[in-house]
Amino acid sequence: MLPPNVPITFRRYDLTPLEILPATPGASALRHFLHQKQPIIIMKHHVIAALLAAALITIPVALQAEDKEKPVKLSEIPAAAATAIEKRVAGGQIVKVERDEEDGKVSYEARIKSAAGKISEVTVDATGKLLAVEDVIGLSEAPAAVRTAIEKETTGGKVEKLERVKEGGKTTYEALISARGKREEVVFSDTGKVTGRENKTGKKD
Numbered sequence: 001m002l003p004p005n006v007p008i009t010f011r012r013y014d015l016t017p018l019e020i021l022p023a024t025p026g027a028s029a030l031r032h033f034l035h036q037k038q039p040i041i042i043m044k045h046h047v048i049a050a051l052l053a054a055a056l057i058t059i060p061v062a063l064q065a066e067d068k069e070k071p072v073k074l075s076e077i078p079a080a081a082a083t084a085i086e087k088r089v090a091g092g093q094i095v096k097v098e099r100d101e102e103d104g105k106v107s108y109e110a111r112i113k114s115a116a117g118k119i120s121e122v123t124v125d126a127t128g129k130l131l132a133v134e135d136v137i138g139l140s141e142a143p144a145a146v147r148t149a150i151e152k153e154t155t156g157g158k159v160e161k162l163e164r165v166k167e168g169g170k171t172t173y174e175a176l177i178s179a180r181g182k183r184e185e186v187v188f189s190d191t192g193k194v195t196g197r198e199n200k201t202g203k204k205d
């Protein structure tokens with residue numbers, strides 16, 4: 001909010017496109033709006049300039065946040081990380097590798113298909129330290145408490161996929177469930193308690 005002693009005047013302008021806008025999706029949308037030449041009421045020019053500058057700053061930040069995961073080749077990641085991933089292959093094959101950055105921390109996730117056809121995902125940091133392991137398992141491989149909880153959630157539906165996730169010294173179970181007209185990923189603790197949900201209806205796995 002502006003201080004009470006700052007004078008504000010209002011005028012009507014027929015705005016034209018701002019050629020100084022960068023070539024980004026957000027700026028393109030703003031430029032398209034200005035092309036409509038709809039008369040609008042705006043405040044004093046220096047106030048509008050400040051608001052526009054703030055909006056443009058958020059455009060690259062938003063775009064960067066959407067691009068946290070990036071497919072990479074094993075040869076493109078640090079040698080220690082690549083070695084740690086290769087040790088987990090054990091006769092299988094690496095399906096894909098992704099570079100992930102979150103809160104300034106970089107990690108590498110590899111999807112591995114074993115010789116028996118089972119899928120697992122391994123996450124390591126740049127030094128090769130193992131951060132997480134996700135294994136696709138059968139319902140019979142989960143603890144009894146987890147099976148009971150999943151069966152209760154799956155009434156009238158089915159379990160599309162079940163993963164055992166080991167991360168930070170804890171083990172959780174992520175079940176992709178289709179039931180009662182919706183598709184949902186439900187996370188269970190090793191005691192069968194529901195600790196998270198994510199709506200997956202209409203989304204690809």
